[in-house]
Amino acid sequence: MPPTANITRDSQFSYRPIGILASPYTRRIDAPHQSTVVQGTETGEVAVATLELAGWLTDKVIQDLSGFDRVWLIFAFHLSEGWASSVKPPRGGPKRGVFATRSPHRPNSIGLSSVELIKIEGRTLHLRGVDLIDGTPVLDIKPYVPYADAFPDAKAGWIDELDTQLGRHSAPGPRRPR
């Protein structure tokens, strides 16, 4: 049987949260737009978020995870209402194709953030550098593996251009959690 036998372009894939994030950001407007931006707030504060495993998972799933400095969170932008083919990035400039941005307003409103894993206590992960709002449904946790994930010299198209124009890291600035 060919591997694609049961998959059509109209197939749907459904996922159940593996945990709900608890974070200091309670409203979309408060959350910074990329997780690493949070690390150097004006006040020196660092937002810490926690993620407790959902009841349908055993503790075993997070075994061996504590040795990793960082993890990927794959999550649902659960407050995103609809999407657009092109979006105006908060960092400025004209509209961009939505797949050339990290906007929540995507065809499938799935988010991706690399966050620091501070510690694991029981079934709870303590995370730093989290840009997600409180209540975000997390769909997957993956270990951050530099050889597969880290490409510091990769060119970043319109973002590089804007950074050159405006000074590096033109990402929208961090806000203090309220």
Place this chain on the structure above:
Amino acid sequence: MPPTANITRDSQFSYRPIGILASPYTRRIDAPHQSTVVQGTETGEVAVATLELAGWLTDKVIQDLSGFDRVWLIFAFHLSEGWASSVKPPRGGPKRGVFATRSPHRPNSIGLSSVELIKIEGRTLHLRGVDLIDGTPVLDIKPYVPYADAFPDAKAGWIDELDTQLGRHSAPGPRRPR
């Protein structure tokens, strides 16, 4: 209304493929286990895969994407049947908690790969360093942005330990596409 009002731990999130990947790997056993491993095959061959946008999307969604060296693919491990709390990594060693691995056999069988974007022709992305099998349903494309995504010095727990024991990059070796 609090942001979590409609989300419970039992909510399901459904996504429709934004495209189906065409790749030289037709069976699971042929596919290497992390995308970057593919780049240095013994024969010097480099696997090229293509991703054509699904019909429900307009060309606009990929505007401005061609300036990026790399993109993230978020995809469904559509051939994964069930999952386990701990899994035996192909690179060796004992079983590990599934969230400490990149195994397809996860609670939500979502995959993540950073791949090289070679070029875009019309509605088709040409990609290099792809470890996914032919017919993989892709759920999202995101630009690779080094300041948010690249952490070359992040420690990688049991993977680092195994690499130290066995020599760097103990990841299962590449196979030639058939």
